[in-house]
Amino acid sequence: xxxxxxxNPFTHSETAAVGVSVEGLSKSFGRFEVLKNITFAVPxxxxxxxxxxxxxxxxxxxxxxxxxxxPSAGRVTVDGRDAASETTRGQVRMALVFQSGALFNSLSVYxxxxxxxxxxxxxxxxAIREKVMRALQILSLEGTANQxxxxxSGGMKKRVAIARGLVMxxxxxxxxxxxxxxxxxxxxxxxxxxxxxxxxxxxxxxxVSHDRELALGIADRVGILMGGELVSLGTPAELxxxxxPRVAEFLxxxxxxxxxxxxxxxx
Amino acid sequence: MNQLTAIxxxxxxxxxxxxxxxxxxxxxxxxxxxxIEQCFLIxxxxxxxxxxxxxxxxxxxxxxxxxxMSNFGAKQFIGSLVGLSMARELGPVMAAILLAGRVGSAIAxxxxxxxxxxxxxxxxxxxxxxxxxxxxxRLAAVLVMMPVLxxxxxxxGWFGGALISKYTQSIAIxxxxxxxxxxxxxxxxxxxxxxxxxxxFGFAIVLVxxxxxxxxxxxxxxxxxxxTKAVVTSLIMILVLDYFxxxxxxxLQS
Ligand SMILES: Nc1ncnc2c1ncn2[C@@H]1O[C@H](COP(=O)(O)OP(=O)(O)O)[C@@H](O)[C@H]1O
Ligand SMILES: [Mg+2]
Numbered sequence: 001x002x003x004x005x006x007x008n009p010f011t012h013s014e015t016a017a018v019g020v021s022v023e024g025l026s027k028s029f030g031r032f033e034v035l036k037n038i039t040f041a042v043p044x045x046x047x048x049x050x051x052x053x054x055x056x057x058x059x060x061x062x063x064x065x066x067x068x069x070x071p072s073a074g075r076v077t078v079d080g081r082d083a084a085s086e087t088t089r090g091q092v093r094m095a096l097v098f099q100s101g102a103l104f105n106s107l108s109v110y111x112x113x114x115x116x117x118x119x120x121x122x123x124x125x126x127a128i129r130e131k132v133m134r135a136l137q138i139l140s141l142e143g144t145a146n147q148x149x150x151x152x153s154g155g156m157k158k159r160v161a162i163a164r165g166l167v168m169x170x171x172x173x174x175x176x177x178x179x180x181x182x183x184x185x186x187x188x189x190x191x192x193x194x195x196x197x198x199x200x201x202x203x204x205x206x207x208v209s210h211d212r213e214l215a216l217g218i219a220d221r222v223g224i225l226m227g228g229e230l231v232s233l234g235t236p237a238e239l240x241x242x243x244x245p246r247v248a249e250f251l252x253x254x255x256x257x258x259x260x261x262x263x264x265x266x267x
Numbered sequence: 268m269n270q271l272t273a274i275x276x277x278x279x280x281x282x283x284x285x286x287x288x289x290x291x292x293x294x295x296x297x298x299x300x301x302x303i304e305q306c307f308l309i310x311x312x313x314x315x316x317x318x319x320x321x322x323x324x325x326x327x328x329x330x331x332x333x334x335x336m337s338n339f340g341a342k343q344f345i346g347s348l349v350g351l352s353m354a355r356e357l358g359p360v361m362a363a364i365l366l367a368g369r370v371g372s373a374i375a376x377x378x379x380x381x382x383x384x385x386x387x388x389x390x391x392x393x394x395x396x397x398x399x400x401x402x403x404x405r406l407a408a409v410l411v412m413m414p415v416l417x418x419x420x421x422x423x424g425w426f427g428g429a430l431i432s433k434y435t436q437s438i439a440i441x442x443x444x445x446x447x448x449x450x451x452x453x454x455x456x457x458x459x460x461x462x463x464x465x466x467x468f469g470f471a472i473v474l475v476x477x478x479x480x481x482x483x484x485x486x487x488x489x490x491x492x493x494x495t496k497a498v499v500t501s502l503i504m505i506l507v508l509d510y511f512x513x514x515x516x517x518x519l520q521s
Pocket of ligand 2 (some may be wrong): 021059060176
């Protein structure tokens with residue numbers, strides 16, 4: 001994998017990496033239990049990829065980690081602080097790339113990216129401009145700076161959302177299916193960004209993805225969520241021969257390691 | 268029972284939102300661009316229609332007053348009746364009702380759609396409190412604009428009354444006479460009274476509409492429901508508050 005560390009503008013000082021710990025987490029909506037007693041920990045600086053069929057509760061889990069929703073039982077801590085507490089967001093910089101992008105529709109792409117540094121008065125307009133334009137450039141979005149989010153395609157929105165996260169210079173970055181609407185080259189770029197953030201800036205990343213290549217390529221560990229339970233947790237190497245038949249089927253509906261589908265598609 | 272808890276919950280979250288927004292008041296100066304934008308929005312959506320409707324309200328007041336007062340030869344007092352009714356009651360209430368329809372509904376729609384499309388969640392993860400960025404500038408703007416709207420409603424209403432009084436054959440009172448009676452029987456405190464009422468209505472409408480927008484749950488269909496709820500709640504609030512504020516102001520001034 002090629003990386004471009006010199007192009008990385010995200011963090012100028014060494015950020016303290018933060019760990020995430022999920023202990024006995026359950027979440028119900030009414031009588032419907034979406035997450036069932038989930039326990040895992042992501043050490044500082046790790047890339048943790050979370051996979052699982054749609055509807056298995058991955059997005060709900062991410063919302064628990066950033067503290068948008070309170071757990072029904074159990075606890076989530078980020079850097080040792082309770083994720084559900086409002087003060088945690090002031091103390092730990094977390095960025096969540098929403099599955100839908102969640103861009104501010106009334107603001108231009110540029111203003112979407114500039115909002116965080118402006119509101120937190122982190123830099124003057126000139127410095128913000130530089131940061132924003134570099135983040136846009138990395139995601140090949142320079143041309144869209146003055147466009148409104150409603151004028152963008154789904155994949156472009158997702159890239160803007162990622163760029164908006166990068167401008168925040170987060171200590172913990174969470175991605176909800178970041179590559180689901182992107183072409184292969186752009187997907188690879190995202191994978192490179194995630195890996196670079198880890199290597200150079202010790203950013204902790206939690207990535208929800210169906211992208212096996214991304215998972216196996218950059219993950220330190222992979223967790224698999226099925227029906228609200230964490231059914232597998234291990235390194236990418238361990239995932240190549242999962243003991244659990246459900247996991248094996250999910251990862252390889254028809255296992256054919258000699259002629260993988262994605263290779264056929266590429267030629 | 269469910270209805271009652273929902274209403275109490277609504278009141279609770281509205282008060283909470285008020286305190287939150289108020290706690291960010293020191294940030295208002297650096298948010299002045301948003302504040303000014305909201306002032307313009309309130310101004311250009313509401314002013315024209317306030318002017319038009321107040322004109323007709325003033326006119327119809329003069330007509331009705333002319334009809335009933337000429338029975339006992341008191342039609343020269345039309346000016347004071349139109350003047351006081353507009354200033355103390357109809358100016359502020361009309362302005363508030365139109366604010367609810369144009370601004371309250373727009374606020375509820377905008378914030379509800381931001382909520383439904385997770386923009387509010389995004390703000391929260393960015394540690395940008397919605398109460399600071401979205402609510403405070405709107406509350407400040409309505410406090411500045413509401414007296415303007417009410418004064419314009421008063422002036423246009425008085426003018427409409429004067430015009431009708433002159434050109435209706437059964438009334439036929441010259442504007443000079445109309446306005447001199449209006450001035451003689453009205454004090455500054457009557458106008459002030461109305462402005463205070465307008466201020467209370469406007470503030471309540473914007474606060475409640477913000478809270479309803481931000482409390483939206485579920486899918487896009489809920490955006491429409493939020494708008495309806497904001498307008499209906501605002502109208503009920505105007506009429507209920509009207510009684511109590513009027514009562515309180517009378518009490519204070521006696
Ligand atoms: N706010 C909510 N209210 C009720 N049910 C919800 C809510 N959010 C998510 N769910 C349910 O939780 C389950 C998991 O959702 P989600 O985490 O979005 O799945 P995914 O793994 O595809 O991201 C789904 O069945 C969804 O319907
Ligand atoms: Mg999801």
